[in-house]
Amino acid sequence: VDRRGAGRQRQNAPRRGVDLSYTAMLTFEESIFGVEKVIEITRDEVCETCHGSCAEPGSNPAKCTNCGGRGEVRQVRQTFLGSMVQVTTCPNCAGRGEIISHPCHTCKGRGLERKTVKKTVPIPGGVDSGTQIRLAGEGQPGVNGGPTGNLYIEIKVKAHQFFKRKGNDIILNLDINIAQAVLGAELEVPTVDGNAKLVIPAGTQPGKVFTMRGKGSPILRSTGRGDQMVVVNVDVPKTLTADQRKLFEQLATTLGTEVRPQEKSFMDILKDVLGG
Ligand SMILES: [Zn+2]
Ligand SMILES: [Zn+2]
Incomplete structure (x- = not known):
């Protein structure tokens, strides 16, 4: 029986690349009418020298003799329940299935290069803070031939004056x-x-x-x-010209409101009351 191996992903199975995110700051007008934003993202890209093989061009990676190129090794253990098969990553090739004698000089055998790339992102009109724009396949490269991850542009809109x-x-x-x-x-x-x-x-x-x-x-x-x-x-209005004041007083009379102009300031009245 293969207990540990059941349901476990093989080391060299294809895996989707990691998603990346980027926050784009927009003016209010840009969020309304849309804009083309040039953004800079730093991500891994497949090495141009070795095309992801990790080996120096011209050198031939040898199949790992320890695992026979499978990238994993099986060990049969005898227990009181019977024989158990334990599957582990091949320590000789780190799960790659091959031995690279001459690693690529550009990527040091990683197969990937760190790159800062400029992208022009068309942002449609009508976005708001919190809107997410998905750029499929612009994230990190997949592993073992898996698909590339996505890039998510998160929109933030600056406050407007009015x-x-x-x-x-x-x-x-x-x-x-x-x-x-x-x-x-x-x-x-x-x-x-x-x-x-x-x-x-x-x-x-x-x-x-x-x-x-x-x-x-x-x-x-x-x-x-x-x-x-x-x-x-x-x-x-908090302040009035003499003319405006006269007009408001006339208006007040026509509205049937008695206007009692305040001769003394509030502080003066307080002083009178308190005898200060
Ligand atoms: Zn390379
Ligand atoms: Zn191996």
């Missing part, structure tokens, strides 16, 4: 002044396509959200685009 991403929509927080909110206005609003017209109706309340159709992000691996959502904040 725009925020929410799914396929773009959020824009927009300050309007109190007159624009009350009277309505036609505004030039930034979008990823450039400025666009947005009509704010009279009586717009703070926190009101306006939808600009089709001004959002392209939908990844599909057609169409999301929307831009404009969240309106009404900016209440």
Whole structure:
């Protein structure tokens, strides 16, 4: 009976190469419209001198006599359960099945060369932080003739000055002044396509959200685009000119509000109360 060998992968069985990952930093605009990124990755490639044979060109590797080229050795042990076959990696050839008398001078007999390669990666529009792009066969080489691993590009998007991403929509927080909110206005609003017209109706309340159709992000691996959502904040003036103040006071009268201009500062009132 072969107990240890059962289900165990042979030493020289083909194995898939290791996957590699790379983080690509994108600007907000690049994430929306797509970009071609030139990336640099360091990985192993099959040695150009020996083409992965590990032997110096012109030299002939000899079949390992210890294992007969199988890369593993079997030992039969007698136990009280009967005879057991133990399979181990051939110590003579380290599982390779052949003995390389003249290792390749380029790769020192590894069969692989460490290389830094530049790749141009087309990144489609509509990606967001966390999007992964798979480049099949761009990872580490396979072992014993196994397939090459993959390269995964992880997308990270830098924060934008105005725009925020929410799914396929773009959020824009927009300050309007109190007159624009009350009277309505036609505004030039930034979008990823450039400025666009947005009509704010009279009586717009703070926190009101306006939808600009089709001004959002392209939908990844599909057609169409999301929307831009404009969240309106009404900016209440903190300082007024004398004229503006007069107008607001008149307005207050028409609104039926009694205005009591604060003659003393809050600190003065406190001092009066506390007798300071
Ligand atoms: Zn080589
Ligand atoms: Zn051997």
